[in-house]
Amino acid sequence: MNDHDWLRLACDLAWLCPPSPAAFSVGAVVVAADGREISRGYSRETDPHVHAEESALAKLAPGDPGLRGATVYSSLEPCSVRRSRPLPCSRLIIGSGASRVVLAWREPLLFVDCHGAEDLEAAGLTVVEIPELAEAAKEPNAHLLAGGRAC
Numbered sequence: 001m002n003d004h005d006w007l008r009l010a011c012d013l014a015w016l017c018p019p020s021p022a023a024f025s026v027g028a029v030v031v032a033a034d035g036r037e038i039s040r041g042y043s044r045e046t047d048p049h050v051h052a053e054e055s056a057l058a059k060l061a062p063g064d065p066g067l068r069g070a071t072v073y074s075s076l077e078p079c080s081v082r083r084s085r086p087l088p089c090s091r092l093i094i095g096s097g098a099s100r101v102v103l104a105w106r107e108p109l110l111f112v113d114c115h116g117a118e119d120l121e122a123a124g125l126t127v128v129e130i131p132e133l134a135e136a137a138k139e140p141n142a143h144l145l146a147g148g149r150a151c
Helices: 003-016 052-058 089-096 116-122 131-148
Strands: 027-031 037-042 071-076 100-105 126-129
Touching (some): 003 027, 003 037, 003 052, 003 071, 003 100, 052 071, 052 089, 071 089, 089 116, 100 116, 116 126
Parallel strands (some): 100 126
Antiparallel strands (some): 027 037, 027 071
């Protein structure tokens, strides 16, 4: 599979999220440098506050060799601010050993001012945005975007 296919899978996983009036529905897939999927997750998968990237990374042991040079595919830009956890997803990814993040949609100014992509790049990770999948990432979040509230 290629970046587009893996990111499409992440966008599809977002549909598994229980809807929330206060959080985005996001899917994430972690792919090892050799092209194998090693984990996946989605928002609110294990508790009401878990984020997709956090859920996927939590399924792997710290220092898992598959994480070295891995790519994290996320339907939404990894968060840089958390209200419910000590570390945002961008910091979890930086600490994981992954080297790339591929995302479909930059987080709109609806809940927080997110700069996750910038934080990842500043830490030396490659960030790739595939904007043609942004609509697929927005669809499970249509209830949040109604009425033009998102910027």
